[in-house]
Amino acid sequence: MSEATSQSEIPAKDSIGDYFLDLWCHTSKTLALKPETGAESELYDDEEEEQPTALDTLNSSGGFSVVGPDKLSLLYPNVNLHRHDVGVVQANHSAPLKRMLYYFEIYVKNAGAKGQIAIGFTTSAFKVRRQPGWEANSCGYHGVDGFLYRGHGKGEAFGPTFTAGDTVGGGINYAMQEFFFTKNGVLVGSVYKEVKGPVFPTVAVHSQNEEVTVNFGQDPFVFDLKAYEAEQRAKQQVKIDNISIPPDASYGIVRSYLQHNGYEETLKLLDIAGQSTVPPISVAPENGVSEEEMYALSERKTIRQLIKSGKIDETFSTLGKWYPQIIEDGTSTICFLLHCQKFIELVRDGKLEEAVLYGRREFDKFKKSSAFDDLVKDCAALLAYDQPSKSSVGYLLGDSQKELVADAVNAIILSTNPNVKDPSLCKHSSLERIIRQVTVCFLEKMSLNGDQGEAFRLSRILKSSKKS
Amino acid sequence: MASSKKVITREEWEKMLCSVKMRKEDMNKLVMNFLVTEGFVEVAEKFQLETGTEHIDLATITDRMAVKRAVQSGNVEDAIEKVNDLNPEILDTNPLLFFHLQQQRLIELIRNGKIKEALEFAQEELAPRGEENHCFLEELERTVALFAFEDVSNCPVSDLLDISQRLKTASEVNAAILTSQSHEKDPKLPHLMKILIWAQNHLDEMASYPRITDWSTTTLEDPSL
Numbered sequence: 001m002s003e004a005t006s007q008s009e010i011p012a013k014d015s016i017g018d019y020f021l022d023l024w025c026h027t028s029k030t031l032a033l034k035p036e037t038g039a040e041s042e043l044y045d046d047e048e049e050e051q052p053t054a055l056d057t058l059n060s061s062g063g064f065s066v067v068g069p070d071k072l073s074l075l076y077p078n079v080n081l082h083r084h085d086v087g088v089v090q091a092n093h094s095a096p097l098k099r100m101l102y103y104f105e106i107y108v109k110n111a112g113a114k115g116q117i118a119i120g121f122t123t124s125a126f127k128v129r130r131q132p133g134w135e136a137n138s139c140g141y142h143g144v145d146g147f148l149y150r151g152h153g154k155g156e157a158f159g160p161t162f163t164a165g166d167t168v169g170g171g172i173n174y175a176m177q178e179f180f181f182t183k184n185g186v187l188v189g190s191v192y193k194e195v196k197g198p199v200f201p202t203v204a205v206h207s208q209n210e211e212v213t214v215n216f217g218q219d220p221f222v223f224d225l226k227a228y229e230a231e232q233r234a235k236q237q238v239k240i241d242n243i244s245i246p247p248d249a250s251y252g253i254v255r256s257y258l259q260h261n262g263y264e265e266t267l268k269l270l271d272i273a274g275q276s277t278v279p280p281i282s283v284a285p286e287n288g289v290s291e292e293e294m295y296a297l298s299e300r301k302t303i304r305q306l307i308k309s310g311k312i313d314e315t316f317s318t319l320g321k322w323y324p325q326i327i328e329d330g331t332s333t334i335c336f337l338l339h340c341q342k343f344i345e346l347v348r349d350g351k352l353e354e355a356v357l358y359g360r361r362e363f364d365k366f367k368k369s370s371a372f373d374d375l376v377k378d379c380a381a382l383l384a385y386d387q388p389s390k391s392s393v394g395y396l397l398g399d400s401q402k403e404l405v406a407d408a409v410n411a412i413i414l415s416t417n418p419n420v421k422d423p424s425l426c427k428h429s430s431l432e433r434i435i436r437q438v439t440v441c442f443l444e445k446m447s448l449n450g451d452q453g454e455a456f457r458l459s460r461i462l463k464s465s466k467k468s
Numbered sequence: 469m470a471s472s473k474k475v476i477t478r479e480e481w482e483k484m485l486c487s488v489k490m491r492k493e494d495m496n497k498l499v500m501n502f503l504v505t506e507g508f509v510e511v512a513e514k515f516q517l518e519t520g521t522e523h524i525d526l527a528t529i530t531d532r533m534a535v536k537r538a539v540q541s542g543n544v545e546d547a548i549e550k551v552n553d554l555n556p557e558i559l560d561t562n563p564l565l566f567f568h569l570q571q572q573r574l575i576e577l578i579r580n581g582k583i584k585e586a587l588e589f590a591q592e593e594l595a596p597r598g599e600e601n602h603c604f605l606e607e608l609e610r611t612v613a614l615f616a617f618e619d620v621s622n623c624p625v626s627d628l629l630d631i632s633q634r635l636k637t638a639s640e641v642n643a644a645i646l647t648s649q650s651h652e653k654d655p656k657l658p659h660l661m662k663i664l665i666w667a668q669n670h671l672d673e674m675a676s677y678p679r680i681t682d683w684s685t686t687t688l689e690d691p692s693l
Contacts, residue, residue, distance in 0.1 A: 019486075026489060243662040249683040250658040254502050257495065263518045269511040270503075399520050403492055430686040431495050431657075434664055436485045437680050437688075441667035443484065448474065448674045456667070458494050461656050462501075 016415055017333025019427050020408035024337075025371055027395060027404070028378050049098055052091030052201050052216045065089065065205055073213045076112060076205040086131050087205045090122060091216065094198035095172055097452045100232065103171035103225050104201045105182075105215040108143065111164040112210030117143040119170045121179060121199040132202045137195045140204070141170065141181040141188070148181075148191060159188035167222040170201060174453040175236060182223040196450045248281050253430050259293035260429035262300030262410050295417040299323075300410050307406040308399075312342035315409070326412050334412050336366050340379050341405045344396050347382045355383065476677035478690060496521040498657055505646070505655040507533040532645045539638035544573040551641060558648050565644050567597055567604050571611055572637045575628050578614045587615070 054071035065087025066075045076087045095102040106119050120132030120140030133140030133149025140149050143162040147155030162168050162183055169182035172193065180190035203212055215221065251274065258267040274281040299322055306315045315338060319327050327335055339362040346355035359380065366372045378393050385391040395401060415423040428436070435458060442456035500521045503512040509529045515521060531554055538547035548569055551558050559566045570593055577586035590612055598605035610625055617623035627633065643653040661683070668679050678688035 266515040
């Protein structure tokens with residue numbers, strides 16, 4: 001029900017135009033900030049997460065242990081009397097979440113009277129004075145017995161004991177939702193991570209003269225974390241590789257991409273090539289051959305070429321002949337995009353006066369939203385520079401701006417197909433829908449896991465061209 | 469368990485889909501990578517013209533495709549020569565691949581009824597390799613069994629004469645050349661599609677949401693409630 005109403009409120013034509021307008025706004029903001037490096041990091045909200053760098057001195061356990069002045073060592077100076085006088089200290093920050101692995105190490109300098117050292121993870125609600133693993137929502141690997149405690153009251157046999165001279169590591173594998181522990185560079189084992197939400201790297205000492213130092217990555221780790229990560233990724237990779245997809249499905253996606261965008265010449269050659277492979281690729285509905293995407297293929301190709309060669313006047317006249325309904329409303333977004341492009345072409349040709357006159361004549365009628373205004377400002381800024389292509393709005397003179405306008409017009413033409421049931425589908429090719437779906441699946445999975453893990457990055461797939 | 473699953477409506481999901489930031493160039497790169505890896509040279513050239521997607525050394529595809537086609541059409545000797553022209557290390561460092569090419573050559577000789585030549589070739593070129601490696605020996609014996617049957621198209625090892633045997637060998641050479649050029653053997657697009665299935669399967673455990681299951685339409689299917 002709600003879908004039907006929302007569709008009638010916004011005509012499909014406008015929703016398509018607005019979509020491309022948004023895309024442009026996005027390029028404008030990001031490229032204006034970083035003209036050289038491109039928009040890569042801006043595409044993903046990729047702020048660097050804060051990480052543990054030292055032991056927390058404010059919150060440390062009521063005087064039972066002493067954190068060294070470097071905030072990276074911990075000593076238990078007293079004789080322990082009670083199970084509630086553990087010298088436990090958390091890191092100054094919780095472990096970062098948006099990655100595959102987090103890891104830190106401790107070195108046992110002195111095992112003291114009883115060697116009751118533990119390493120683990122605890123939440124911010126953890127009761128200091130107790131060993132990690134003794135309380136709910138915590139997990140600890142204990143040196144004295146090699147047991148793992150997971151807040152269940154009783155420990156379980158896990159690995160070897162550790163004592164003076166040993167380096168012990170604690171890590172989180174977000175992809176597998178596991179804690180893992182190492183001793184002297186060797187993996188001891190891993191365990192399902194029941195604790196959700198942020199956890200703090202935690203160290204505990206509990207008998208006289210016990211002393212440990214902590215490495216939050218400021219020094220090289222004894223454990224080969226890089227190799228472990230590669231191994232974990234490879235494991236995941238094998239699982240993905242073993243998934244089967246229909247043999248020619250990717251061919252179908254490519255074909256449909258070419259159809260969608262009106263890359264007619266490439267499409268023709270692909271069809272010929274598909275026939276001459278051994279065995280020939282069947283061009284059947286299951287391989288993405290849809291009549292809808294063949295709609296107006298050569299018209300779309302012609303118009304795309306006009307836009308890409310900067311012939312905007314001809315684009316207008318051709319559209320007027322073939323699809324008058326598209327430019328009927330002179331204040332539509334699609335007209336706005338085309339007028340901007342015309343303005344840009346005039347600047348490119350150095351016809352600045354003509355550009356000014358054109359802009360004054362055409363842009364006035366679009367003063368209906370701030371997005372229009374901002375983009376007009378971007379266009380106008382071209383006039384201010386001696387070398388506009390090197391300015392902060394230089395992106396306007398690039399091929400991708402033409403491509404954006406051409407894509408918008410292409411999508412609008414697709415939506416004029418009377419057989420199209422849902423015109424909003426014309427915005428995206430199959431390929432684009434797949435990428436969007438993958439991205440959202442990852443984001444949703446992260447959010448359901450308490451914002452843990454890695455986001456999907458197309459750039460990672462694109463860049464992995466060299467075999468390491 | 470089922471009750472704890474989060475339900476995400478189509479409307480919410482589409483809103484999230486819309487907020488994904490994408491770049492056209494990246495999609496063009498994926499398509500270009502597909503065309504290059506699959507060896508569609510002319511198509512890749514045209515795509516470069518139509519989209520301005522960055523130039524890739526297309527000459528290397530032409531050579532690779534020539535080798536692949538040679539094997540597919542049974543000209544194995546020619547294919548071996550071409551591979552060595554491209555990079556002699558490919559066969560030097562891949563004894564199994566070299567054996568399979570030689571085996572294919574033997575199969576082609578038998579197919580063409582050149583029995584004398586085939587026998588000589590088997591004894592001189594293949595037998596010594598079989599002695600080196602036990603796996604090779606078994607495959608060699610299977611291949612030599614073709615000599616024993618009058619009607620080779622109807623014998624227990626007739627699968628060796630099948631076109632699929634040629635295709636298998638051809639794709640093995642293709643992959644080896646790609647690896648030697650530090651290209652990945654497989655195009656990235658199928659990998660992306662597999663990631664989608666994988667990600668959807670994982671998310672299924674936690675939520676109910678609109679999925680893509682049909683590659684031909686890639687439209688969203690309503691979440692099952």
